Amino acid sequence: DAGVTQSPTHLIKTRGQQVTLRCSPKSGHDTVSWYQQALGQGPQFIFQYYEEEERQRGNFPDRFSGHQYPNYSSELNVNALLLGDSALYLCASSLGALTSSYNEQFFGPGTRLTVL
Amino acid sequence: TQLLEQSPQFLSIQEGENLTVYCNSSSVFSSLQWYRQEPGEGPVLLVTVVTGGEVKKLKRLTFQFGDARKDSSLHITAAQPGDTGLYLCAGAPGANSKLTFGKGITLSVRP
Numbered sequence: 086d087a088g089v090t091q092s093p094t095h096l097i098k099t100r101g102q103q104v105t106l107r108c109s110p111k112s113g114h115d116t117v118s119w120y121q122q123a124l125g126q127g128p129q130f131i132f133q134y135y136e137e138e139e140r141q142r143g144n145f146p147d148r149f150s151g152h153q154y155p156n157y158s159s160e161l162n163v164n165a166l167l168l169g170d171s172a173l174y175l176c177a178s179s180l181g182a183l184t185s186s187y188n189e190q191f192f193g194p195g196t197r198l199t200v201l
Numbered sequence: 202t203q204l205l206e207q208s209p210q211f212l213s214i215q216e217g218e219n220l221t222v223y224c225n226s227s228s229v230f231s232s233l234q235w236y237r238q239e240p241g242e243g244p245v246l247l248v249t250v251v252t253g254g255e256v257k258k259l260k261r262l263t264f265q266f267g268d269a270r271k272d273s274s275l276h277i278t279a280a281q282p283g284d285t286g287l288y289l290c291a292g293a294p295g296a297n298s299k300l301t302f303g304k305g306i307t308l309s310v311r312p
Contacts (some may be wrong), residue, residue, distance in 0.1 A: 127302030192243030
């Protein structure tokens with residue numbers, strides 16, 4: 086049973102560039118959430134996708150956007166990168182609202198983004 | 202904004218010692234979770250508690266949810282070097298609401 090996978094593992098970009106991160110959810114899961122974890126901090130919720138739509142969003146600017154495909158995989162796009170966007174980006178998968186009441190999420194290993 | 206405060210921030214103990222760490226909030230949560238995260242990896246779910254006063258045990262780890270569902274504790278008995286890691290608590294106000302994480306507790310267990 087494959088867990089949550091993310092690609093790439095590491096990424097280095099320069100200020101102003103754009104980046105796309107990818108996530109495949111755990112088998113059987115249909116909901117994908119994205120988090121940003123800065124060094125020494127807990128993960129911060131960016132947004133959640135369910136049925137190919139953004140269902141919830143945290144306090145992140147519009148530079149952060151996403152997409153979910155029919156096979157439930159997801160992408161996180163960040164435009165006009167800033168130095169402060171350097172962080173570990175985590176993807177978590179879970180079952181949708183109708184089948185789970187506990188918010189149990191399974192995390193991938195993350196993508197380490199460095200913006201120079 | 203619902204904030205989760207974890208304490209202590211850092212803890213370094215000798216193998217075999219017992220410890221208790223805390224996760225506190227002024228808000229009520231429908232569920233609260235504890236995760237452990239190792240360097241370069243994503244958080245791994247340890248437990249979910251949903252009922253006020255609930256106690257759950259996972260081998261040497263004991264988790265308790267406060268009666269008012271605003272706080273939680275994690276007690277580790279006879280800590281092992283393998284317990285080293287970042288312990289995160291996360292709460293949600295409702296079913297499939299977004300999770301709010303604390304900053305985490307960095308635990309180091311020396312052999």
